[in-house]
Amino acid sequence: MQLRAIAHSRAGDKGDISNISVIAYDMKDYPLLEKYVTAERVKEHFSDIVHGTVRRYALPGLGALNFVMLDALGGGVTRSLALDAHGKCLSSAILSLEIPEPDAQSR
Amino acid sequence: MKRIRIGSGAGYSGDRIEPAVELAEKGDIDYLVFECLAERTIAIAQQARMKDPGSGYDPLLADRMHAVLRACSEKGIKIITNMGAANPIAAAAKVREIAQSLNLRKLKIAAVLGDDVLDILGNGDYIDDTGLPVARLGDKLLSANAYLGAQPLVEALAQGADIVITGRAADPALVMAPLIHEFGWAMDDWHRLGQGTLIGHLLECAGQITGGYFADPGHKDVAGLARLGFPIGEVAEDGSAVITKVAGSGGQVTAATCKEQILYEIHDPSAYLTPDVVADFSGVRVAEIGPDRVRISGATGRARPDTLKVSIGYIDSYIGEGQISYAGPGALDRARLALDIVAERLKIIGLKASEIRYDILGVDAMHGAKLSASSPAPYEVRLRVAGRTETLKEAIRIGNEVETLYTCGPAGGGGATKSAKDIVAVLSTLLPRQQVKTAVHFEET
Numbered sequence: 001m002q003l004r005a006i007a008h009s010r011a012g013d014k015g016d017i018s019n020i021s022v023i024a025y026d027m028k029d030y031p032l033l034e035k036y037v038t039a040e041r042v043k044e045h046f047s048d049i050v051h052g053t054v055r056r057y058a059l060p061g062l063g064a065l066n067f068v069m070l071d072a073l074g075g076g077v078t079r080s081l082a083l084d085a086h087g088k089c090l091s092s093a094i095l096s097l098e099i100p101e102p103d104a105q106s107r
Numbered sequence: 108m109k110r111i112r113i114g115s116g117a118g119y120s121g122d123r124i125e126p127a128v129e130l131a132e133k134g135d136i137d138y139l140v141f142e143c144l145a146e147r148t149i150a151i152a153q154q155a156r157m158k159d160p161g162s163g164y165d166p167l168l169a170d171r172m173h174a175v176l177r178a179c180s181e182k183g184i185k186i187i188t189n190m191g192a193a194n195p196i197a198a199a200a201k202v203r204e205i206a207q208s209l210n211l212r213k214l215k216i217a218a219v220l221g222d223d224v225l226d227i228l229g230n231g232d233y234i235d236d237t238g239l240p241v242a243r244l245g246d247k248l249l250s251a252n253a254y255l256g257a258q259p260l261v262e263a264l265a266q267g268a269d270i271v272i273t274g275r276a277a278d279p280a281l282v283m284a285p286l287i288h289e290f291g292w293a294m295d296d297w298h299r300l301g302q303g304t305l306i307g308h309l310l311e312c313a314g315q316i317t318g319g320y321f322a323d324p325g326h327k328d329v330a331g332l333a334r335l336g337f338p339i340g341e342v343a344e345d346g347s348a349v350i351t352k353v354a355g356s357g358g359q360v361t362a363a364t365c366k367e368q369i370l371y372e373i374h375d376p377s378a379y380l381t382p383d384v385v386a387d388f389s390g391v392r393v394a395e396i397g398p399d400r401v402r403i404s405g406a407t408g409r410a411r412p413d414t415l416k417v418s419i420g421y422i423d424s425y426i427g428e429g430q431i432s433y434a435g436p437g438a439l440d441r442a443r444l445a446l447d448i449v450a451e452r453l454k455i456i457g458l459k460a461s462e463i464r465y466d467i468l469g470v471d472a473m474h475g476a477k478l479s480a481s482s483p484a485p486y487e488v489r490l491r492v493a494g495r496t497e498t499l500k501e502a503i504r505i506g507n508e509v510e511t512l513y514t515c516g517p518a519g520g521g522g523a524t525k526s527a528k529d530i531v532a533v534l535s536t537l538l539p540r541q542q543v544k545t546a547v548h549f550e551e552t
Contacts, residue, residue: 012373045478048475048478062369
């Protein structure tokens with residue numbers, strides 16, 4: 001299933017750094033995020049876009065992860081040539097990440 | 108326990124006007140805050156001020172003040188805003204004029220000064236965040252503004268200001284100032300300052316916490332976005348807070364809307380650097396305690412940094428751009444042919460560009476070829492070519508080469524547009540905080 005089935009997201013920018021939150025709708029799904037949405041997978045997912053490192057911060061109290069991606073915005077909103085210079089639409093793109101169905105895991 | 112209610116009337120310079128009016132009239136608020144100053148806005152405002160010394164403040168200042176001043180004056184609501192941009196004194200004078208023209212009661216309007224550190228940066232050996240000396244920018248350097256903390260805003264409130272207008276200040280400081288002033292928080296009470304920073308951070312983008320920028324039909328449905336209510340932070344002396352909005356307004360305040368905003372533009376959640384505190388959001392909790400009422404708790408903090416961040420505005424480059432659309436059967440193939448033609452043309456004419464980008468809108472413009480690979484070909488697409496140049500003249504040539512696709516490119520291209528503009532960009536550096544001297548100037552009606 002797509003990450004979108006269990007999580008929502010918002011992207012923010014500071015200079016050439018994009019941060020994307022991934023938040024479980026239901027706190028009980030948070031362990032799935034921790035297990036499957038790793039910094040390595042996010043880096044691979046955005047390999048066309050993110051040229052720097054991806055760091056992951058865990059916020060179990062919120063049921064959320066925060067990804068901080070360096071060299072991700074074509075120089076930053078003030079000088080990028082990109083149509084979405086803020087990288088705001090990246091929040092939707094991360095939700096297309098495929099993760100295993102919870103049922104499939106328990107079987 | 109004493110509580111105050113702070114409304115957030117704008118999340119950016121161009122934001123809707125009416126939600127702030129609704130807050131002032133029906134929000135039962137004590138303070139109304141407008142955060143309107145994006146990173147490079149102040150550099151562009153500085154350019155305006157150089158042309159006209161009476162300008163350089165937010166272009167919507169007068170519209171917003173005309174809309175809310177009467178209600179705020181009658182109800183005793185204090186206003187705090189960074190709409191002073193590159194000229195807080197001129198902004199304060201403008202607000203005084205508006206208040207006088209509306210025949211309001213006596214009002215004291217404060218302009219907070221000291222964020223402009225262009226003279227300091229122009230006369231020293233400072234290195235920016237690219238590792239290069241600031242001095243290399245020469246006459247391309249437009250502005251340098253330190254992010255001020257809450258202190259000078261608190262001083263303005265202590266001296267009886269009804270309206271406080273700043274230039275560059277840390278966004279959360281606009282909300283921290285009334286909390287520190289009303290509750291007498293110490294400037295080294297890191298725990299409360301951390302919680303206050305979280306509340307400021309949650310309110311600063313206005314509608315982004317009340318259901319704006321959240322809806323995703325079928326997954327996250329939000330009603331009433333055309334009449335979205337802006338948020339109110341109800342804060343107690345101990346720093347505990349509830350985020351809510353005016354009853355009956357559009358949108359929603361839920362745990363989910365608050366969680367998205369807690370992490371918005373945050374890097375390490377345990378170290379959010381501000382001029383007043385290093386805030387720690389890693390242990391934050393949210394709880395829905397009623398309809399459109401979410402309790403926020405658990406932020407803390409530790410000692411503030413010794414340096415202040417300075418945002419440097421400079422003329423970076425020029426960007427030229429052209430677009431043209433294709434539709435119907437074969438649209439994508441024709442757009443790809445057009446792209447190849449423009450790429451070859453830019454070589455033939457010897458365009459001098461440091462960076463060039465080709466996008467096909469509707470296919471791969473947002474996230475590149477990999478993420479869009481599995482989608483079927485759309486009915487219509489739009490080619491976009493953008494490039495960075497050192498002169499305006501060179502930038503103009505890019506759009507021209509797209510436009511000539513009309514007569515020289517594939518069949519059926521339509522709706523060509525072109526543009527070329529100068530790019531004011533920002534860099535940042537750090538200054539020891541003792542080098543930044545603040546002051547408060549008053550205008551009175």
